[in-house]
Amino acid sequence: GQQLNQSPQSMFIQEGEDVSMNCTSSSIFNTWLWYKQDPGEGPVLLIALYKAGELTSNGRLTAQFGITRKDSFLNISASIPSDVGIYFCAGQRGQGGSEKLVFGKGTKLTVNP
Amino acid sequence: GAVVSQHPSRVICKSGTSVKIECRSLDFQATTMFWYRQFPKQSLMLMATSNEGSKATYEQGVEKDKFLINHASLTLSTLTVTSAHPEDSSFYICSAPTREYGYTFGSGTRLTVV
Numbered sequence: 001g002q003q004l005n006q007s008p009q010s011m012f013i014q015e016g017e018d019v020s021m022n023c024t025s026s027s028i029f030n031t032w033l034w035y036k037q038d039p040g041e042g043p044v045l046l047i048a049l050y051k052a053g054e055l056t057s058n059g060r061l062t063a064q065f066g067i068t069r070k071d072s073f074l075n076i077s078a079s080i081p082s083d084v085g086i087y088f089c090a091g092q093r094g095q096g097g098s099e100k101l102v103f104g105k106g107t108k109l110t111v112n113p
Numbered sequence: 114g115a116v117v118s119q120h121p122s123r124v125i126c127k128s129g130t131s132v133k134i135e136c137r138s139l140d141f142q143a144t145t146m147f148w149y150r151q152f153p154k155q156s157l158m159l160m161a162t163s164n165e166g167s168k169a170t171y172e173q174g175v176e177k178d179k180f181l182i183n184h185a186s187l188t189l190s191t192l193t194v195t196s197a198h199p200e201d202s203s204f205y206i207c208s209a210p211t212r213e214y215g216y217t218f219g220s221g222t223r224l225t226v227v
Binding site: 003033035040041042043044045048088090098100101103104105106108 | 117119122144145147154155156157159162204206208210214215216217218219220221223
């Protein structure tokens with residue numbers, strides 16, 4: 001099935017550094033979601049974006065819904081060891097409701113203390 | 114918030130046997146449940162969508178006779194892997210859409226077929 005283009009695939013950073021990852025698509029999505037998955041667990045929602053151009057923060061996390069509705073980025077500021085995990089973007093063509101999600105391939109983040 | 118409880122978290126079964134995975138919505142009614150499969154170091158791949166009281170919709174390439182989905186109530190959806198083989202070993206995750214919290218995921222089931 002279709003997947004979003006997520007990059008980078010992996011990142012190795014030092015504690016305290018900022019992180020940026022993004023997702024792009026050739027088609028429009030009307031909802032963008034960012035999830036974090038720890039090993040052996042299900043994904044946990046970090047930020048949900050519902051409007052083109054929207055910039056939303058959740059603590060040290062900031063995500064933006066691209067104006068073209070074909071991309072989104074996630075920034076993590078001042079990273080800490082517990083930020084380690086796999087981050088997934090997900091898009092939905094509708095807004096809310098029970099429409100299925102399309103996922104990116106994930107960005108594996110490693111934070112060195 | 115909305116919680117989806119998934120069990121078991123881990124299961125090891127012999128080749129040829131069947132395994133049932135349950136996902137329960139604890140404090141909301143899940144009219145829809147998505148079932149995903151995730152291989153190591155890969156993303157979530159949607160297998161099927163179950164709707165309470167009706168037949169599940171399977172994604173292309175997913176065998177409906179092998180992966181039986183039942184969504185008999187608004188709080189319970191089950192995935193049964195029938196006649197499991199080693200290639201069915203994977204991480205299976207369910208997810209339900211909620212009005213306030215978007216999509217809530219279960220904690221996953223690690224299936225190992227030996």
